[in-house]
Amino acid sequence: MSEILEIRNVTMKFGALLADRNVSFAVPKGSICGLIGPNGAGKTTLFNCIAGYYKPSEGEIIFLGKRIDGQPPFVIAKQGIARTFQVVRPLKEMSVLDNIMIGAFLHTRSASEARKIAEKCLSLCYLDEFRNMQAGELTIGNKKRLEVARALATNPRLLLLDEAVSGLTSTEVQDMVKVIRRLKEEGITILMVEHIMEAIMPISDKMVVLSHGEKIAEGPPSVIANDPAVITAYLGEKFARKIQKNNTASAEVDHGGRP
């Protein structure tokens, strides 16, 4: 079985609003999979379905061969899925290390053991120097990495990153990308939501594109980048037509140049 997570025909409705319609895709074990799409495409909703915050209206979510849809978040976490939040949620009045220890307590009752695990995650995410700082006092870039470190401490098989690089400066983005690459080397499968394509194109093995709640494309980044449906979804029809015209125009010029 090479697929760690499988989304099968998931539909999520909020009253009359259809946030996700009949979405299906799979995440291969050990890969970095990017879930992209313009604002309001239903990415975060789908994410929340996987993490147990919403119960999908229809469809199934299968993790390691078992159905997990509809289970509460803490059960999902125990099964081996950890998540970060798009809007960072540090446990403000606790130290950075204590924050990470909360994650580590998932698999141990001993505080000293949890501290050991937390230390490891701390340095894996380049947070050593902030160890004893109150989590609320960190800069946004560090808070984003704290989200990852805390999730990591639960020793997940699958890590869900919700816009882990959005709102960061370019150096902070580079730091985060370094962290994500490291995690992949550790054998953790990653599903990441982003709406900035450039940030995750280079590190993704596979990409899934949502638009208006529907999957419009799926495949390796190089294919996705040139997919006309994706370009239309991101840039609007008018602009997409223009690009296409430009492409054909330059082709015609080439043709015209020949004797």
Add this chain to the structure above:
Amino acid sequence: MKTNVKTGTLAWIGFLALLALLPVAGIVSKGFLSHVLIMILLNASMAQAWNLIGGYAGQVSFGHSVFFGIGAYGAAYAVTVMKTTPWPGVLAGALLAAVVAVLIGFPTFKLKGHYFAIATFAIVEVFNRLFMIWEDVGGAVGLDYPILKDGWKNFSWSRDKTGYFYGALLLFALIFSLVRRLEQNRFGYYLKAIREGQETAESLGVNSRRFKLAAMALSAALAALCGSLFAQYNYRVDPSMVLSLDMSMRFVLVTILGGIGTLWGPLLGAAILIPLQEYTRAYLAKLGPGVDLVIFGLIIILMMEFQPRGIMGIIEQIMKKRRRGGAR
């Protein structure tokens, strides 16, 4: 790290031993001072019991007088109606309080927001009325203790207060040692995480409802033990004495004054508030009833304005300044 924990434990045991020696040194026997000391220990214990759910887990309860009352009535019922020692009543009271706590917490912990706090408010009124009309426990008149033989068996001493002092000290040692231990355990970490962000905690595998219920049940049982001691010490119990919002607020205010969600806050709060209250009540009584409450309220207002984290917050500030000064 480990040596730190060990020196902390030694200091704690030393502190308890010091308190235990007070009567031997002749400080505690009959006088007013011994009454004040007993009240400090009792109120610190009450506040610490509340602190578990209200401070560490961040679920503010205004209903702790109910658990306190159940404990008080448990002991009093055993002595006055069943004519036995208070001990079976103490045990039953603690268990019953835990059950009531779970019954309140079970539906309300599922909801977000202030439903829990509101529910605890309501439950005080319900229990107050219930005990007012319940003739088996004396109704509005309450239960009066008969003259008992002195000693631990009856937990009753008529000649001096030394016995009560040791009783209060035992209770204090039990509750503070327990919370001190829990604070360094997974349980304590989880409670704090729930307070700081329930959704975040759940995303990390914390079954927040279960932990809140456990903390609530434990907190209620400990509050009931305090209630039992209170009834034994006062030799009587009635609904307005124990089952009131006034009594509930005592749990909250002592903790807030000392420092909510901290280990030593409840002790500091009680050590400052109780002497103040008892002495103003004794010496300013001619100004009219309730002067102590006016002062009580004034202190809380000032504290909220200038240091919402209580006396522990002030201490922290001073320590920080010192550290910074030392660095230079």
